[in-house]
Amino acid sequence: MRKKIIAGNWKMFKTVNEAVELVNGLKREVSDITAVDVVVCPTFVNLAVVADMLVDNNIKLGAQNLFWENEGAFTGEVSAPMLKAVGVEYVIIGHSERRQYFHETNDTVNKRLKSALKAGLLPIVCVGENLAEREGGKTFDVVKDHITGSLAGLSPEDMGKVVVAYEPVWAIGTGKTATSAQAQEVHKFIRETLTKMFGGAVADGVRIQYGGSVKPENTADLMFQPDIDGALVGGASLKVDSFAAIVKNSIKK
Numbered sequence: 172m173r174k175k176i177i178a179g180n181w182k183m184f185k186t187v188n189e190a191v192e193l194v195n196g197l198k199r200e201v202s203d204i205t206a207v208d209v210v211v212c213p214t215f216v217n218l219a220v221v222a223d224m225l226v227d228n229n230i231k232l233g234a235q236n237l238f239w240e241n242e243g244a245f246t247g248e249v250s251a252p253m254l255k256a257v258g259v260e261y262v263i264i265g266h267s268e269r270r271q272y273f274h275e276t277n278d279t280v281n282k283r284l285k286s287a288l289k290a291g292l293l294p295i296v297c298v299g300e301n302l303a304e305r306e307g308g309k310t311f312d313v314v315k316d317h318i319t320g321s322l323a324g325l326s327p328e329d330m331g332k333v334v335v336a337y338e339p340v341w342a343i344g345t346g347k348t349a350t351s352a353q354a355q356e357v358h359k360f361i362r363e364t365l366t367k368m369f370g371g372a373v374a375d376g377v378r379i380q381y382g383g384s385v386k387p388e389n390t391a392d393l394m395f396q397p398d399i400d401g402a403l404v405g406g407a408s409l410k411v412d413s414f415a416a417i418v419k420n421s422i423k424k
């Protein structure tokens with residue numbers, strides 16, 4: 172049985188005071204929940220403050236990116252051991268905004284992924300097609316390319332630590348959500364691809380999140396599909412009420 176994982180990607184939002192306010196609210200609302208893993212992913216500058224607030228709490232801490240070298244002359248970058256040292260557990264890798272605006276490729280995603288695993292972080296690797304690719308009937312080709320390229324060379328044991336996030340780019344921040352049937356179809360395809368790469372036992376254990384305009388109202392429908400194991404939430408993770416409602420709606424009553 173895969174435990175669901177609901178992660179909030181705060182992107183480039185929240186000053187330190189706003190981050191503290193949001194975490195205080197979430198601690199009130201979802202700290203008692205253990206049926207799903209709840210993760211918040213603030214900006215780098217707010218990680219240490221939020222880490223202190225989450226000591227001995229069920230809410231887990233994630234980062235939004237990392238660089239693959241451990242240290243060195245790489246101005247502006249942050250490494251996996253640095254994230255680990257500050258109390259980070261999860262790290263988002265290869266988000267479509269990073270692929271689109273910061274020229275991330277499967278190859279650089281793969282390097283970040285291996286570095287994260289080496290440092291003991293749990294990666295959330297994002298894959299997904301854009302609108303032109305979906306409309307051109309290329310969804311499965313693109314997703315297969317992202318999965319095989321991003322996860323290349325991983326041992327089955329390491330793959331067991333990875334979370335995959337299927338995020339159709341046309342659904343991110345647009346208010347357009349994939350239907351639960353559209354999402355399930357791709358999640359099933361991802362699991363089949365993982366089976367070919369890593370074997371059935373590993374693929375059956377991998378958690379595959381859906382991301383793209385997840386809201387309290389569409390959570391239950393999406394989350395109770397057989398191959399959907401949680402959500403990566405952008406906009407709706409920035410408010411206590413909506414993120415807490417998504418977490419609560421993801422638990423079967």
Ligand code: PEP
Binds near residue numbers: 180344383384385405
């Ligand atoms: C995201 O950024 O990962 C995301 C899914 O954003 P939103 O929920 O706002 O569509």
